[in-house]
Amino acid sequence: MLNRQGRPTAPGSDSTVIHKTFTGNRALQQIEPLIFEIGSMDQTGVDIDAPAPHHKKLGAFERKAPIGLPGLSEPETMRHYVRLSQKNYGIDSGLFPLGSCTMKHNPRLNEKMARLPGFSDVHPLQPQSTVQGALELIDTLAHWLVTLTGMDAVAMSPKAGAHGELCGLMAIKAAIIARGEEATRKVVLVPDSAHGTNPATAALIHFDVRSVPVREDGTVDPQVVAELAGPDTAAIMLTNPNTCGLFEKDVVAIADAVHKAGGYFYADGANFNAIVGKARPGDLGVDAMHINLHKTFSTPHGGGGPGSGPVVLSERLAPFAPVPFIRKTDAGLQLVEDEAEAKKHGAHPFGRMTAFHGQMGMYVRALSYMLSHGADGMKQASEDAVLNANYVRACLADLMSLPFGNKPCMHEVLFDDTWLKDTGVSTLDFAKAMIDEGYHPMTMYFPLVVHGAMLIEPTESESRASLDLFIATLRDLAIAAKRGDTDRFTGAPYHAPMRRLDETRAARSPVLKWLPPQPILEAAE
Ligand SMILES: *Cc1c(COP(=O)(O)O)cnc(C)c1O
Numbered sequence: 001m002l003n004r005q006g007r008p009t010a011p012g013s014d015s016t017v018i019h020k021t022f023t024g025n026r027a028l029q030q031i032e033p034l035i036f037e038i039g040s041m042d043q044t045g046v047d048i049d050a051p052a053p054h055h056k057k058l059g060a061f062e063r064k065a066p067i068g069l070p071g072l073s074e075p076e077t078m079r080h081y082v083r084l085s086q087k088n089y090g091i092d093s094g095l096f097p098l099g100s101c102t103m104k105h106n107p108r109l110n111e112k113m114a115r116l117p118g119f120s121d122v123h124p125l126q127p128q129s130t131v132q133g134a135l136e137l138i139d140t141l142a143h144w145l146v147t148l149t150g151m152d153a154v155a156m157s158p159k160a161g162a163h164g165e166l167c168g169l170m171a172i173k174a175a176i177i178a179r180g181e182e183a184t185r186k187v188v189l190v191p192d193s194a195h196g197t198n199p200a201t202a203a204l205i206h207f208d209v210r211s212v213p214v215r216e217d218g219t220v221d222p223q224v225v226a227e228l229a230g231p232d233t234a235a236i237m238l239t240n241p242n243t244c245g246l247f248e249k250d251v252v253a254i255a256d257a258v259h260k261a262g263g264y265f266y267a268d269g270a271n272f273n274a275i276v277g278k279a280r281p282g283d284l285g286v287d288a289m290h291i292n293l294h295k296t297f298s299t300p301h302g303g304g305g306p307g308s309g310p311v312v313l314s315e316r317l318a319p320f321a322p323v324p325f326i327r328k329t330d331a332g333l334q335l336v337e338d339e340a341e342a343k344k345h346g347a348h349p350f351g352r353m354t355a356f357h358g359q360m361g362m363y364v365r366a367l368s369y370m371l372s373h374g375a376d377g378m379k380q381a382s383e384d385a386v387l388n389a390n391y392v393r394a395c396l397a398d399l400m401s402l403p404f405g406n407k408p409c410m411h412e413v414l415f416d417d418t419w420l421k422d423t424g425v426s427t428l429d430f431a432k433a434m435i436d437e438g439y440h441p442m443t444m445y446f447p448l449v450v451h452g453a454m455l456i457e458p459t460e461s462e463s464r465a466s467l468d469l470f471i472a473t474l475r476d477l478a479i480a481a482k483r484g485d486t487d488r489f490t491g492a493p494y495h496a497p498m499r500r501l502d503e504t505r506a507a508r509s510p511v512l513k514w515l516p517p518q519p520i521l522e523a524a525e
Helices: 074-086 108-114 132-149 161-178 197-204 222-228 251-260 269-274 339-344 360-396 427-436 464-483 503-508 518-524
Strands: 153-155 187-191 208-212 233-239 264-268 288-290 311-313 325-329 332-336 413-415 454-456
Touching: 108 360, 132 153, 132 311, 132 325, 132 332, 132 360, 161 197, 161 233, 161 264, 161 269, 161 288, 161 311, 187 197, 197 208, 197 233, 208 222, 222 251, 233 251, 251 264, 264 269, 269 288, 269 360, 360 413, 360 464, 427 454, 427 464
Parallel strands: 187 208, 187 233, 233 264, 264 288
Antiparallel strands: 153 311, 288 311, 325 332, 413 454
16 A cells, blocks of 8 residues: 555565565564454464353343454464564664653663562552652652752652643643732743644643744744743743753843743753753753653653653742642651642642652652762763764764754754755655664654754763764765665665555544454354
């Protein structure tokens, strides 16, 4: 089947390079159908005796058609899931330069700690007296988050960066309501370079988004912020370092301009990995910032595990933090769970973000990462992340174009597609060719302020040798693109289990339910 770009979906279908095999497998890369397509109950791996005569009690509710579950033997089941797992490219299989995502190594020590029965087996409804150790862990992690950011308090419960943004903006909204200004302060300033979650979050809780144009050098101009901010301004949402991989050098002036207008400074902390131990957001005028534990503090992302997005807060916003929060008492640690109880202690929580207390497993992993690195190690991780990104920049700058000039970047390096002009190769094609080389592509077409953006974040996890191979691969591809070897790109990926998918259609009209092929349906009738 061809997709809308008229490019092949099936492996090797248009390529003379790849010899077609009888099985459809390509060496160790094996075709794997859905489990429903490979097994059926009449070939199941277990023998179940026919039921003894019994009186049927379900009446009209009794199932008429076969249940349609897959039936497989144990080795078949094993192979199915192992083959599926092999289709997953992760940080454990190779370099994952996805910009803005901080795909760093997830140390196994963290996994071991998270599996200690005292952490993995606790239940969120257990009496607090029986989980004092777990509460102490949350409290200790909270302490280090507040210390590293130079802030006053932290709301631990949000479950991702975007969820943290929502928490931060809800705290800001609560503060504005407490000031009696909710009718007027309705605007959130968001730079053009922001991650899509920033304007989405602001809009979700009925703020009006006003976009701040980014200046020539890729950063935000405090003068422009001062002109846009006024009595209607609730907040600015600013990422620092920003999504162009640049430190917002005028961040303090920007904070001052927003504060002067009576607004709050929300910092998107997704890029905290560039500055841990080097700069404290609290010193830069930040009022609220989420921290992606699954980025900066090495806990797994996405399919690899749930995220976690604690939000650090300034003194002005701290009282509005959501429940639950932990309080030290003479009798031990107390988890303050409801608003009435919180008010007794002088807090004015805006509500609650999650059913329980947040992602316990991620807290254990993040604290384990912090304690095993120490303050000096975390600072070094940031320095190495920045060094690695600059090494990639310096080694590719002669072939690929840098939209803001060949200047030092922070922990990620942003290229645009000027250098691909007239080659017939697009950013998308280039990224697809990287898949053939065994690399997960970099972030493409983000940030939007740059044409055909390619955002590369190697993180500190990569060795010099690993970076050298990556750079040599990109150089080989770049030279091929410039030489006119267009086929290598426009047909790529040639070696992946799937070729080019219609991603728009997959997102707009996803097929969420497997329907048996017609003959099976007919047999069931
Ligand atoms: C990852 C990211 C987010 C959102 O974080 P999630 O944990 O994915 O919800 C927000 N802003 C930036 C700049 C990011 O990179």
